[in-house]
Amino acid sequence: MQADNQASTKHIQVGLAERSYPIYIGQQLLPQLAALLPSLPQQICIITNATVAEHYLATVQAALPAECTVIVHYLEDGEHAKSLTSYGAVMDALIDASFNRDCAILALGGGVVGDLAGFVAATYQRGVDFYQIPTTLLAQVDSSVGGKTAINHPGGKNLIGAFYQPKAVVISIDCLNTLTPRDFACGVAEVIKYGIIHDAAFFAWLEQNQASLAARAPAALVHAISRACEIKAEMVAADEREQGVRALLNLGHTFGHAIEAECYEDWRHGEAVAAGTVIAAHFMQQANELSGADYQRIEQLLQAFELPVRAPLLAESRWQQRMQRDKKVQAGQLRLVLPTRIGHAELRKVSDWPAVWAAIAALSETSQ
Ligand SMILES: NC(=O)c1ccc[n+]([C@@H]2O[C@H](COP(=O)([O-])OP(=O)(O)OC[C@H]3O[C@@H](n4cnc5c(N)ncnc54)[C@H](O)[C@@H]3O)[C@@H](O)[C@H]2O)c1
Numbered sequence: 001m002q003a004d005n006q007a008s009t010k011h012i013q014v015g016l017a018e019r020s021y022p023i024y025i026g027q028q029l030l031p032q033l034a035a036l037l038p039s040l041p042q043q044i045c046i047i048t049n050a051t052v053a054e055h056y057l058a059t060v061q062a063a064l065p066a067e068c069t070v071i072v073h074y075l076e077d078g079e080h081a082k083s084l085t086s087y088g089a090v091m092d093a094l095i096d097a098s099f100n101r102d103c104a105i106l107a108l109g110g111g112v113v114g115d116l117a118g119f120v121a122a123t124y125q126r127g128v129d130f131y132q133i134p135t136t137l138l139a140q141v142d143s144s145v146g147g148k149t150a151i152n153h154p155g156g157k158n159l160i161g162a163f164y165q166p167k168a169v170v171i172s173i174d175c176l177n178t179l180t181p182r183d184f185a186c187g188v189a190e191v192i193k194y195g196i197i198h199d200a201a202f203f204a205w206l207e208q209n210q211a212s213l214a215a216r217a218p219a220a221l222v223h224a225i226s227r228a229c230e231i232k233a234e235m236v237a238a239d240e241r242e243q244g245v246r247a248l249l250n251l252g253h254t255f256g257h258a259i260e261a262e263c264y265e266d267w268r269h270g271e272a273v274a275a276g277t278v279i280a281a282h283f284m285q286q287a288n289e290l291s292g293a294d295y296q297r298i299e300q301l302l303q304a305f306e307l308p309v310r311a312p313l314l315a316e317s318r319w320q321q322r323m324q325r326d327k328k329v330q331a332g333q334l335r336l337v338l339p340t341r342i343g344h345a346e347l348r349k350v351s352d353w354p355a356v357w358a359a360i361a362a363l364s365e366t367s368q
């Protein structure tokens with residue numbers, strides 16, 4: 001076997017005092033779950049969906065200690081599963097099975113499963129143990145780490161939720177082999193984000209290792225996921241409740257959320273973030289705060305992973321309305337995460353809407 005096809009297991013610690021927890025990243029970790037999670041309780045509820053279960057549920061079940069009582073709860077596949085209705089159905093299942101306060105919730109799936117399962121864990125009997133086994137690249141580098149859990153309300157995404165940290169995160173990169181190219185690319189958009197906001201050397205590594213990452217070579221995956229998780233762990237440890245540095249993880253997201261909300265049937269989160277990141281970079285280049293060379297490197301790296309770098313055509317008023325609903329807006333003022341160079345970004349108040357609109361308009365589809 002080539003060196004590129006082997007990767008050793010990494011252990012990253014999220015430092016949150018008594019709520020600190022490990023992230024394990026490696027190959028074939030699902031069969032090793034019992035050893036990685038030695039304090040699993042007697043009652044375990046696995047939350048997953050049929051798409052993920054088909055590939056990985058049997059391995060997870062076989063890896064759990066034989067004496068445990070294990071129930072499996074299936075969500076529907078898709079963002080609509082993050083609903084009050086499916087939340088209620090999991091609660092019913094836990095109560096029907098007489099699960100007590102010592103049970104554990106195990107999330108096996110992408111961000112949808114992880115977000116709902118985390119909120120279930122945060123609230124069942126005022127909080128029970130929670131373990132993340134993320135199976136999409138986006139969940140592995142972003143949603144499974146940091147303790148943001150939520151479900152959606154008809155009035156908006158993630159409106160009901162809690163900060164609730166898992167006890168451990170187990171990232172088995174083999175799970176990515178069954179992921180669609182589109183879902184894989186969406187995860188890469190978030191990986192690239194970490195390079196832009198915090199780590200120029202990592203960004204350069206991504207440029208140099210594009211081909212092996214795109215081919216999902218194990219060593220490249222373990223490195224990319226580990227570095228992303230290290231950066232996220234550092235920011236979460238410094239600012240668990242997103243009052244400062246953690247907000248930088250929202251690079252491209254204010255623009256991206258507007259695209260997602262307007263075009264939810266055609267655009268995935270990672271794709272919208274990619275286009276949003278290019279708009280943020282263009283805005284800074286126009287203000288002479290980001291070099292043209294850095295702007296081009298950002299655009300080219302996203303494009304290399306076949307991510308969109310142009311926004312859909314939407315009316316200015318739609319953009320403005322959607323962006324005003326961003327969680328970072330304070331007293332009606334936009335606050336945007338803006339890169340000043342590859343490896344550094346800042347959260348800035350922005351009052352010059354015409355300049356923001358100029359960046360959006362310059363990068364909307366018809367202007368290509
Ligand atoms: N909590 C956070 O901090 C945070 C951060 C970012 C995103 N999110 C949330 O994450 C969600 C998006 O997550 P996502 O992109 O993982 O979407 P997802 O969970 O819908 O997964 C995408 C698709 O891949 C399938 N899938 C999952 N694992 C697979 C595998 N190994 N092989 C084949 N198919 C697989 C899923 O069934 C689904 O169809 C959104 O709801 C978003 O709000 C949360």
Ligand SMILES: [Zn+2]
Pocket residue numbers: 142190253269273
């Ligand atoms: Zn994101």
